[in-house]
Amino acid sequence: MRSAVVVFPGSNCDRDVAVALEQVTGRRPVMIWHRETELPDGTDFIGLPGGFSYGDYLRSGAMAARSPIMRAVSEAASRGVPVIGICNGFQVLTESGLLPGALMRNAGLKFVCRNVALKVENSQSMFTAQYDAGETISLPVAHHDGNFQADEGTLDRLEGEGRVAFRYLEECNGSARNIAGILNDAGNVLGLMPHPERVIEPAHGGTDGRRLFEGLLETVYA
């Protein structure tokens, strides 16, 4: 697996994603600065990390979504290369139009930083294959703008097409229908607010995030 992790000015989970990928795949990802215009040849997985790219100027993820590397990311996504956007990475994916909807200020206006219980709604995707359908997992969240909103038609379509990957089992940030993570229509782009890369070994206090990366490795790269 030749993975790449994009680094924007203000990213702060890029290293966490890189460590998780290296632990699970045995290969260190290439770190790509946002000013680059191309991904390395043969890149077959792209991670957009959490953080506060560009200081959340204008809207969270808005500036990062227009940075030079995102053209290459969009092009790779359209070819079917798996892309995961975690937290700020999810915001970048919605802002760039690779995923529908928008992530707004948390309904309670507070920065939410704790473990949350999530339901795995779709266990058939390349990202969730190692989870059981309906399984409850626990992942940490740490965000101020995680309130997922989309119009009713879009929400119905996401639900109907099995594109809701994860749902909060508790009130977290006011997201429509408690949606925590969604897939694009082709199923190769996942955006989620919780941080699977922060719980991949027992010392982290949990390992529920590890299976996301393991599942990907198994379903796509076996």
Added chain:
Amino acid sequence: MKARVFITLKNGVLDPQGKAIHHALEGLGFTGVNDVRAGKMIELDLADGTSNEAIEEMCRKLLANTVIENFRIERLEVVEA
């Protein structure tokens, strides 16, 4: 020339920030405030003759997120002294 772009949340989109401002106004004793919606204003200094279409394009591509926001453009023609 200058132009101002006013960006507001679409009707029906929950505005937690506006709500917090509303509560704060009430806390200060201001009565009769029915609702508060917060938005932003961006001032652009543009080359003379920049078309409305060009400014609209800027709004759609970056300044506003049209999933949740509306925008309104106000052109300010510079008056020569």
